[in-house]
Amino acid sequence: MSKSKPPxxxxxxxxxxxxxxxxxxxxxxxxxxxxxADSADAVKMGPGTxxxxxxxxxxxxxxxxxxxQDPRRIYYRLTALGQTTLRAETERLSRAALxxxxxxxxx
Amino acid sequence: MTRPxxxxxxxxxxxxxxxxxxxxxxxxxxxxxxxxxxxxxxxDAAASKAALWLLIGKDLTMSLISHFFASRLGTYVIGVLxxxxxxxxxxxxxxxxxxxxxxxxxxxxxxxxxLSMYIATRLYGTPQNSSYVIGVLxxxxxxxxxxxxxxxxxxxxxxxxxxxxxxxxxLSIYIKILLISSQST
Numbered sequence: 001m002s003k004s005k006p007p008x009x010x011x012x013x014x015x016x017x018x019x020x021x022x023x024x025x026x027x028x029x030x031x032x033x034x035x036x037a038d039s040a041d042a043v044k045m046g047p048g049t050x051x052x053x054x055x056x057x058x059x060x061x062x063x064x065x066x067x068x069q070d071p072r073r074i075y076y077r078l079t080a081l082g083q084t085t086l087r088a089e090t091e092r093l094s095r096a097a098l099x100x101x102x103x104x105x106x107x
Numbered sequence: 108m109t110r111p112x113x114x115x116x117x118x119x120x121x122x123x124x125x126x127x128x129x130x131x132x133x134x135x136x137x138x139x140x141x142x143x144x145x146x147x148x149x150x151d152a153a154a155s156k157a158a159l160w161l162l163i164g165k166d167l168t169m170s171l172i173s174h175f176f177a178s179r180l181g182t183y184v185i186g187v188l189x190x191x192x193x194x195x196x197x198x199x200x201x202x203x204x205x206x207x208x209x210x211x212x213x214x215x216x217x218x219x220x221x222l223s224m225y226i227a228t229r230l231y232g233t234p235q236n237s238s239y240v241i242g243v244l245x246x247x248x249x250x251x252x253x254x255x256x257x258x259x260x261x262x263x264x265x266x267x268x269x270x271x272x273x274x275x276x277x278l279s280i281y282i283k284i285l286l287i288s289s290q291s292t
Contacts, residue, residue, distance in 0.1 A: 027141075028141050028142075028144075028145050029144070029145045029148040029149070032145065032149075044162060045166070046149075046162055046163055046165065046166020046167070046170070047138075047141070047142040047145040047146060047149075047166065048130070048142070048166045048167055048169070048170030048171065049166050049169060049170050050145075051134070051137070051138040051141065051142065052134075052170050052173060052174065055134070055137070071140040071141070072140045072141055072143070072144035073141070073144065074141055
């Protein structure tokens with residue numbers, strides 16, 4: 001993935017991880033709980049899926065490691081590209097939802 | 108929300124630690140401690156063991172498949188499967204349906220051999236330590252010796268075809284893993 005251009009569209013897991021990290025550094029378990037809450041239990045992520053996604057997101061420059069003092073509680077934070085990507089994906093989803101609402105309303 | 112890091116010792120945690128060995132070593136080196144801690148947290152918060160293992164089982168399955176197919180070994184296995192499927196397709200077009208055909212028995216054995224060798228290398232380390240291979244050979248020879256003593260000579264027996272395929276499957280993964288390790292060093 002390019003490190004300068006937002007890689008859209010995002011998978012639901014990546015979108016929810018970015019959303020969970022917006023404005024706050026979090027460790028793995030905290031991210032899982034936040035994703036679960038944000039998605040109203042629709043996205044339940046386990047450790048394997050979470051760290052696989054985080055590795056790919058770090059490689060893409062969307063997320064970076066924060067506090068790494070305790071190896072059992074490594075914190076992750078959004079990068080500037082991560083924030084841009086989250087905003088761009090939110091816009092894309094909003095536009096798609098708008099079109100869908102319009103079409104469903106006229107049906 | 109954030110509790111102090113700790114790992115509750117339990118049989119579930121022990122089992123999960125064992126299952127983590129199925130992930131690629133580089134991934135485990137980065138995340139093992141975090142994953143064990145997360146499991147302990149999930150276990151603390153889980154409504155029941157069943158709910159916990161349902162989540163973990165699904166997570167392990169999906170993420171292991173994803174890791175496997177993203178790896179060079181995964182690509183190799185896909186290549187082998189495609190080659191087998193092509194061979195069977197050609198055989199089917201040329202000879203028609205052949206249920207119980209020796210090639211099917213060998214294929215079944217081959218798949219099992221590949222799978223068992225892959226799991227063994229994940230659980231017990233790289234195949235430079237070939238005690239697993241020797242163990243399987245000794246077990247197989249023992250089974251065939253017992254079969255021979257009980258039923259006599261059985262040339263062309265399906266079990267022999269499965270066994271042959273099994274050994275070839277194991278060998279195929281063994282060689283591929285050795286090649287991958289020698290390329291990466």
